[in-house]
Amino acid sequence: MSDLHSDLDPADGTRAYDLDRAHVFHSWSAQGSLHPFVVAGAHGCEVWDYDGKHYLDFSSQLVNMNIGHTHPKVVAAIQEQAALLPMIAPAHANLARGEAASRILAKAGSAFGKVFFTNGGADANENAIRMARLTTGRDKVLSQYRSYHGNTGAAVVATGDWRRVPNEYSRGHVHFFGPFLYRSEFWASTPEEECARALHHLERVIVSEGASSIAAILLEGVPGTAGVLIPPPGYLAGVRALCDRHGILLILDEVMSGFGRTGTWFSWQHPDINQDDVTPDLITFAKGVNSGYVPAGGVIISESIASAFDDQVFPGGLTYSGHPLAMAAIVATIDAMEEEGIVEHAAMIGRDVLGPGLLALAAKHPLIGEVRGTGVFWALDLVTDRETREPVPSSTIGELKGELMARGLLPFLSDNRLHVVPPCIVTVEECVRALAIYDEAFTAVEN
Numbered sequence: 001m002s003d004l005h006s007d008l009d010p011a012d013g014t015r016a017y018d019l020d021r022a023h024v025f026h027s028w029s030a031q032g033s034l035h036p037f038v039v040a041g042a043h044g045c046e047v048w049d050y051d052g053k054h055y056l057d058f059s060s061q062l063v064n065m066n067i068g069h070t071h072p073k074v075v076a077a078i079q080e081q082a083a084l085l086p087m088i089a090p091a092h093a094n095l096a097r098g099e100a101a102s103r104i105l106a107k108a109g110s111a112f113g114k115v116f117f118t119n120g121g122a123d124a125n126e127n128a129i130r131m132a133r134l135t136t137g138r139d140k141v142l143s144q145y146r147s148y149h150g151n152t153g154a155a156v157v158a159t160g161d162w163r164r165v166p167n168e169y170s171r172g173h174v175h176f177f178g179p180f181l182y183r184s185e186f187w188a189s190t191p192e193e194e195c196a197r198a199l200h201h202l203e204r205v206i207v208s209e210g211a212s213s214i215a216a217i218l219l220e221g222v223p224g225t226a227g228v229l230i231p232p233p234g235y236l237a238g239v240r241a242l243c244d245r246h247g248i249l250l251i252l253d254e255v256m257s258g259f260g261r262t263g264t265w266f267s268w269q270h271p272d273i274n275q276d277d278v279t280p281d282l283i284t285f286a287k288g289v290n291s292g293y294v295p296a297g298g299v300i301i302s303e304s305i306a307s308a309f310d311d312q313v314f315p316g317g318l319t320y321s322g323h324p325l326a327m328a329a330i331v332a333t334i335d336a337m338e339e340e341g342i343v344e345h346a347a348m349i350g351r352d353v354l355g356p357g358l359l360a361l362a363a364k365h366p367l368i369g370e371v372r373g374t375g376v377f378w379a380l381d382l383v384t385d386r387e388t389r390e391p392v393p394s395s396t397i398g399e400l401k402g403e404l405m406a407r408g409l410l411p412f413l414s415d416n417r418l419h420v421v422p423p424c425i426v427t428v429e430e431c432v433r434a435l436a437i438y439d440e441a442f443t444a445v446e447n
């Protein structure tokens with residue numbers, strides 16, 4: 001990999017940092033105190049800075065790079081498409097868009113008929129909500145308090161976390177608590193109790209809100225940013241049954257949990273999550289569909305909802321809907337993931353390496369209160385006391401981040417949690433290296 005560094009100049013790193021601080025306005029931040037990490041390049045599961053120092057990317061850049069950085073087949077596909085047809089208006093057909101849609105539908109299954117492409121995850125949710133409202137003639141959307149659905153009008157108000165509160169401009173959103181046994185809202189002590197009580201709570205919310213006013217329930221397949229909250233067995237089927245009973249559509253947000261992250265193509269296809277073979281009505285996706293090489297997202301639409309718009313105009317659209325560069329990246333990504341067995345690999349890594357490795361860390365480090373996850377989608381809930389489950393303060397998270405970065409690992413930290421979310425292509429050797437770094441960093445913080 002040293003040839004990748006032949007033209008690295010630390011002065012460029014300084015210039016990148018200075019330009020950023022002078023002119024770039026960042027997401028979700030007070031701008032004055034930012035100190036961004038400057039990345040010069042990346043390949044596979046590693047990124048490096050302008051001094052040539054390498055970091056294991058166990059963040060996947062906002063849980064995005066499922067296929068890893070600079071996969072040669074995806075890079076080549078984007079280059080070829082750029083030379084052929086870099087942009088086309090959304091009304092025109094083009095081969096890359098059709099191929100991308102047909103590949104996505106093949107992964108979702110026969111209940112689904114069409115794909116509407118968007119620029120990312122938020123506008124995917126925005127349009128799924130629009131479709132649900134138009135096809136049901138109802139207004140309200142129910143979503144979980146522990147969720148993130150994006151930063152646009154309806155998506156951010158559907159979000160459950162703090163980012164919703166300063167942005168509550170759109171109407172018709174109601175929230176409920178989903179299952180999370182470790183921090184149960186329902187005084188539950190088993191997954192069965194948590195599941196039954198969470199479903200009872202949801203039904204009470206539906207009835208209290210007026211079932212006939214509710215267009216959709218919007219759920220993350222596995223709530224990701226909120227802490228990788230794998231739903232207990234039976235929960236998804238229970239929500240589906242409530243939807244069916246009350247004529248409500250089920251939208252699953254697979255923006256973070258889709259395209260291999262859980263070791264299945266979609267998290268709702270995971271045998272530990274969906275024992276009853278239920279299907280949603282609409283699926284939203286982004287991120288892993290092409291690992292963000294070119295921004296893209298979309299809505300996978302059931303046959304029945306898609307056909308509702310055969311004669312009725314769909315009042316929504318985007319200049320970049322089905323952008324050819326993004327579509328070429330999707331086709332190459334899905335093909336490469338299939339050819340290289342990347343989804344099966346992610347399942348193996350979770351089962352044989354990360355799962356046991358993280359549990360071994362928890363056995364050694366009292367800071368780790370709970371290990372949750374599957375595939376390459378894990379979170380460690382960090383606590384000051386295992387009995388009370390008191391979350392660690394932000395100062396501990398800051399310290400941990402420093403210790404991990406110093407040892408060459410780029411982490412994903414959220415609230416009191418360390419999320420372990422490498423690309424799906426991560427090797428056993430890279431996981432072993434990362435687990436050793438986590439171990440050392442926890443020891444340093446505990447001391």
Ligand SMILES: Cc1ncc(COP(=O)(O)O)c(C=O)c1O
Nearest residue numbers: 120121122148149150255256286
């Ligand atoms: C589950 C989920 N939905 C939606 C979004 C929003 O996606 P985007 O940032 O591409 O708009 C995210 C982003 O992290 C997400 O995790």
